[in-house]
Amino acid sequence: MDHLPDGARLRSDSTSSSASQSSRSKALLRQRLSQLMTCIEDMSSDDEAGEEVSRTLDEAFQLCGHFVPTDAFRLHIVTWNVATAEPPEDVISLLQLDVQTSTDLYVIGLQEVNAAPMRFISDLLAEDSWSHLFMDTLAPKGFVKVTSVRMQGLLLLVFAKHVHLPYIRNIQTTYTRTGIFGYWGNKGAVSVRFSFYGHMMCLLNCHLAAHITNALQRVDEFEYILETQDFDIFDTPHVLDHKVVFWFGDLNFRIDDHGLHFVRSSINSGRFNLLWSKDQLITMKKNEPFLQEFEEGPLNFKPTYKFDHKSDTYDTSGKKRKPAWTDRILWRIKPLPSEEEEDDDVDDKASTSTDNMQDEYPFLVTQNAYTSDMSYGVSDHKPVVANFTLELRKCFNMPLVHVSPEGVWSADQNAFLTYVVQEDFMSSTWDWIGLYKVGFKHTSDYETFVWVREDELPEVNEVIQRSVDKEKIPLLGGEYVLGYYSTNMNSIIGISENFQILESKRGVMADPIPEDINGISK
Numbered sequence: 001m002d003h004l005p006d007g008a009r010l011r012s013d014s015t016s017s018s019a020s021q022s023s024r025s026k027a028l029l030r031q032r033l034s035q036l037m038t039c040i041e042d043m044s045s046d047d048e049a050g051e052e053v054s055r056t057l058d059e060a061f062q063l064c065g066h067f068v069p070t071d072a073f074r075l076h077i078v079t080w081n082v083a084t085a086e087p088p089e090d091v092i093s094l095l096q097l098d099v100q101t102s103t104d105l106y107v108i109g110l111q112e113v114n115a116a117p118m119r120f121i122s123d124l125l126a127e128d129s130w131s132h133l134f135m136d137t138l139a140p141k142g143f144v145k146v147t148s149v150r151m152q153g154l155l156l157l158v159f160a161k162h163v164h165l166p167y168i169r170n171i172q173t174t175y176t177r178t179g180i181f182g183y184w185g186n187k188g189a190v191s192v193r194f195s196f197y198g199h200m201m202c203l204l205n206c207h208l209a210a211h212i213t214n215a216l217q218r219v220d221e222f223e224y225i226l227e228t229q230d231f232d233i234f235d236t237p238h239v240l241d242h243k244v245v246f247w248f249g250d251l252n253f254r255i256d257d258h259g260l261h262f263v264r265s266s267i268n269s270g271r272f273n274l275l276w277s278k279d280q281l282i283t284m285k286k287n288e289p290f291l292q293e294f295e296e297g298p299l300n301f302k303p304t305y306k307f308d309h310k311s312d313t314y315d316t317s318g319k320k321r322k323p324a325w326t327d328r329i330l331w332r333i334k335p336l337p338s339e340e341e342e343d344d345d346v347d348d349k350a351s352t353s354t355d356n357m358q359d360e361y362p363f364l365v366t367q368n369a370y371t372s373d374m375s376y377g378v379s380d381h382k383p384v385v386a387n388f389t390l391e392l393r394k395c396f397n398m399p400l401v402h403v404s405p406e407g408v409w410s411a412d413q414n415a416f417l418t419y420v421v422q423e424d425f426m427s428s429t430w431d432w433i434g435l436y437k438v439g440f441k442h443t444s445d446y447e448t449f450v451w452v453r454e455d456e457l458p459e460v461n462e463v464i465q466r467s468v469d470k471e472k473i474p475l476l477g478g479e480y481v482l483g484y485y486s487t488n489m490n491s492i493i494g495i496s497e498n499f500q501i502l503e504s505k506r507g508v509m510a511d512p513i514p515e516d517i518n519g520i521s522k
Contacts, residue, residue, distance in 0.1 A: 002227035010297050012333050013364035071197070071392045073104040075162075076316040079205070079327050080376075080383035081111040081250040081305075085154070087133040088378050094385065095137065104194075106143060106159040108134055111250040111378075115152040115186075131157060135441040145442035146491065149173035149190045154249075156190045156205040162440075164496065165483070166399035169195045170230045171490040178209070178221045189225045189249070193233070193242060194491075195517060198395020199363050200235070201469030202242040212322075215280040216250055219288060222227050226290070240334070243363050244390075248329040250381065253280035255324050263322050264314065267302055272434075275303075279325060296368035297386070305382055312378035327372075329386040331365055364391035400425050401474070401484040403496030404431060404467070409480075411473040411504035417450075417482055419494065421458045429454045430487045433466065438479040438498055442492070447480070448472035477503040 078094060091097050094112050095106065113130055134157055135145055143159040146168055160168055160273040171194045179187035189206040208218040226239050236242050255263055256278045266274045276282055276299060303323035306315040307422035315321045369387040376383055406416040419433060434446035450466045458464055481503055
């Protein structure tokens with residue numbers, strides 16, 4: 001039996017090491033040096049000139065070499081067609097919580113979540129069972145659900161460590177129907193976009209048309225999704241405007257030509273490479289330039305469709321469908337502009353394009369693992385997981401708002417907090433500050449909240465105090481944080497350090513029942 005060696009980690013970035021990238025860097029270097037000479041001629045003060053010369057030289061020298069980002073974050077993506085099944089007992093293995101090194105972001109894309117009419121209505125009133133399971137599993141580990149979006153059976157969940165919450169901004173979601181000529185949401189896409197430390201990211205969970213004969217229709221549907229999905233963000237109104245896009249889901253691409261016996265024989269012998277040349281997505285990429293911009297790791301795992309229920313055995317029903325890699329995870333780094341486009345920018349001294357930002361703030365994506373988890377059998381699909389390292393240079397490292405508790409907190413007296421806007425942003429009198437127990441599940445999982453000052457918007461660096469009624473403070477106390485929620489950015493943009501709320505004398509006298517919130521006992 002031939003064994004394939006473990007593939008090297010796949011790496012892509014928003015800066016290229018090619019000769020064309022080198023020439024573009026030299027053009028920008030000439031621009032920086034020209035600015036340097038202008039500084040020397042124009043500055044009247046030697047101190048001012050020296051400071052400006054030093055800064056401009058630093059920028060120029062950065063462009064001479066390949067800048068290595070200073071911060072690295074781990075991203076874990078799951079895609080799974082759950083075939084209307086109820087969740088398994090746990091998802092520890094799926095999230096690799098038992099083996100994986102520290103993760104910063106979890107992204108879970110599900111397809112065919114039970115969307116029967118009565119079930120769908122009940123899920124609108126309360127979180128669905130899959131969301132509950134992931135929140136209950138991740139909250140005790142310090143992860144908060146940042147956002148979610150659902151369209152019938154398509155569900156996309158995004159979780160982050162709570163320390164990252166102030167740096168995940170401008171969250172927006174959207175969806176596109178492609179089922180029944182675009183009128184039904186059993187097929188299509190749901191997406192989330194946000195800024196992560198200033199870098200624009202988009203996550204796209206798709207469920208495309210089924211059946212082996214519909215490969216072209218799947219490509220057309222994906223192209224339609226990319227063309228029609230838009231966001232109310234001036235510099236990234238469309239999916240492909242984002243610096244990095246992760247595309248995943250039940251893409252439904254099949255294996256052409258090969259017969260069932262050959263496919264199963266290749267799988268059983270571990271020679272997956274014999275099937276790659278007939279994988280529809282791989283072959284379609286050769287003819288579709290927009291697909292070629294998306295990267296994917298090698299398919300060094302068993303095809304994830306179709307299995308007998310609660311089994312590792314491929315379909316034994318009368319249809320005996322050929323196994324296929326229907327469930328995929330790909331990514332795209334926004335290409336740099338052509339040399340001609342960049343030369344035009346260099347000639348225009350007033351130009352401050354986002355493409356220059358790609359040079360100054362590169363974004364590197366390294367895929368560490370790409371595999372399936374065969375241990376789950378609730379569906380006829382096996383889940384697919386991918387681990388990535390995101391290396392980037394932070395565009396900022398200070399929260400927009402600093403919020404902190406003041407003095408002693410207990411339910412025996414009113415408590416006070418202060419907040420300070422540290423950088424101007426589109427604040428609103430509808431913003432609020434929530435009191436969260438450590439281990440909270442999502443932004444609405446607060447114990448209580450107070451509105452920000454409503455008579456006038458804050459000035460930068462102005463210290464503003466708000467009070468919290470003692471009747472709203474938990475009697476039993478515990479460890480808590482305060483979070484400032486921006487209604488315009490749809491996210492927490494400031495979070496306090498952990499602090500202790502003391503147990504109330506009233507709570508002791510009332511002989512309270514032991515608390516158990518989010519899996520964390522008092």
